[in-house]
Amino acid sequence: MGPYSFHMENLQICVIMVGLPARGKSLIAQKIVRYLTWLSIDAKCFNVGNYRRIETAHPTADFFDVNNEDGERLRRHAAEAALEDMFRWFEEENGMVGIFDATNTTRKRRDWVLDICRKHNVEPLFVESWCDDEDLIMQNIVDVKTSSPDYVGQDPEQAALDFRNRIRNYEKVYETISERDLTYVKLINVGSQVIINRIQSYLESRIVYYLMNLHIKPRCIWLSRHGESQFNVEGKIGGDSDLSPRGREYSRQLPRLTRMSVGDQPLTVWTSTLKRTQQTAKYLPYRQLTWKALDELDAGQCDGLTYEEIESKYPDDFAARDADKYEYRYPGGESYRDVVIRLEPIIMELERQDNIMIVTHQAVLRCIYAYFMNVPQDKSPWMEVPLHTLIKLEPKAYGTEVTRIKADIPAVSTYREKGQSTKKK
């Protein structure tokens, strides 16, 4: 548990998305799920479109006309199926935050969802994405016509035209949220204005703060471990040692490597407070900031030891760490979970920023990477992140693209496989 422990209340929350098609609802829903999952909060998205496609795979715009009774019935049926699955998940798997991803553009439809939530004792939180910025909408339409399963194999121009007609059918009946007694967030033109109404619980306030900080301008994030350190060479963990000669070579080559990837774009570099990250970044010709939250996982009593020494001095700890590396907390030190909690403000700030390069440490880098790439907790502590490698992350509408750029400078491997003893065979 930590400062961002979410166990303050045992509230289950149903996030009900609201908005016309092409307003980024699904993107927002998926980001909430990724953020909460990273913080160990069980979250899951229930997308009504996916349920509707089971029966109606490629509907045309008139399917979404309110006067089309068949369409109306089938859409209602899909919404019911999605909600049923959600409340089963709340009950049977004790889910915390379910996201009901649909347009929910009429008051009548929202009242229906609200009733079901109240019956199940689940807190409803409405998240409306409202947008009148034509450029934003067009960008979304372009994304949808090229990526939506509804238009697979169709002529893109035809798809765009049909999709615009679909939006028009929704616009006819759209009622924006204004009920003062409901808990809601209204995001206007992707965060240029945010209206927050009756937010009560801690978890709600965290979701809202996260949504407030999102932006959709294109940008990239670069991650690098520090160059090889003296402690790396000696096989010791933790500490605050200087770079090795090969590590210094990496720091000298890093500006060229970075420039190849970043080009002429503006960039800010974040390092930890430890010498090895600052020495690694020292030749980078960009603004630099130091964050204590980027310091390496604190190994407590094991700080400065080799894995061999840990295995012989603390054999039980060595085994316990292998059994559950995410939860294992070094005596007097930290677990991966602890690191994630202290990294939460870093992630929040990354969401707000433009291009950022982070020079940090193995465990911290794994946690940041896990957030962007949605890596599950049992995998992230075992991820291989070699030294002397620059990782580029490019967030896109439906996932993050990764590029790894290896510097041609040898380094020791600090990777130890699960179950691998340090003892020579």
Next chain:
Amino acid sequence: MGPYSFHMENLQICVIMVGLPARGKSLIAQKIVRYLTWLSIDAKCFNVGNYRRIETAHPTADFFDVNNEDGERLRRHAAEAALEDMFRWFEEENGMVGIFDATNTTRKRRDWVLDICRKHNVEPLFVESWCDDEDLIMQNIVDVKTSSPDYVGQDPEQAALDFRNRIRNYEKVYETISERDLTYVKLINVGSQVIINRIQSYLESRIVYYLMNLHIKPRCIWLSRHGESQFNVEGKIGGDSDLSPRGREYSRQLPRLTRMSVGDQPLTVWTSTLKRTQQTAKYLPYRQLTWKALDELDAGQCDGLTYEEIESKYPDDFAARDADKYEYRYPGGESYRDVVIRLEPIIMELERQDNIMIVTHQAVLRCIYAYFMNVPQDKSPWMEVPLHTLIKLEPKAYGTEVTRIKADIPAVSTYREKGQSTKKK
């Protein structure tokens, strides 16, 4: 620097309060100053009423009538004097966040302030408190008529009547903020709805999040150190030792002590993850939560040592800590500044909560106390907080009231005065 380092940008911000009289503007302004100051951000409030009172100490309601030219001129004069002082403070003392505390209820007045901000390259952030909840307004009127210097020595009924007329004069010309190109937060009925427009910088987003979380329901906060620990008895710092017999006695008496002060009100108890706080709280019949952020200041390499040992092993560190205890960071450990940064989410959550009791450690308690009592950084690390004492904090409109309740159980003193050597004289 840390996760909440505010040195991301070097923006100076002018917070411009907006709202009718009796809408809690000054209270909000003072809370922002206290919060930012605690986070080492230079913030200062410039209250136009105080400037106006230099020339007009006890105006009647008609002074505030827009048609009263003399009143209008004097009020404008006061506003100019306040702004002049603010911009001198920005320039000469490099202030970060200046708060212009006045009604600023007309668009014309706000445009005037906006112009001056832009000329000085200072970011304007409008904070409007809008309220139509008659109970809230009445409560504020009662507060004002009993506490405002404008009505000192006057009949309270007359004062209330005059104050209502003053509000009416403002209502005639009040224009709420709606300019979409401005950066603003509108707090409606003390946070039941919040509208956030064009928030850009990190510091702005933190101020806004803080404002989102404020409430004004009456409640109290109780603080206690853990009972005397084995390490306390041995004069050692840090560690994770058990309570001493006298510490256990405190834990047994704590429920009675607490009940005397709390009565039948609901309460939640927060402890750190260390044994001595959990053992202290274990007989308290309330819901309990554990926060890693409440753990004691990490003494790094000095953990488990006595002050004597620190003084002889690390004499330079011992002296450096005395010279600047707030900034001094133990090798491999933390400074008071680091503790404040990791306590920020705790403070935020305390602002959101009702009655809370915190059982924690000397340094952590000093930092929390410093937030509520506005204790400056050079004083807070030297504050005396004896063991076996329950502290009650009661936030009121114009300050926090403190009560100390001492249990009749002896304990060692863990207090060491500045400059006090550990060597026997």
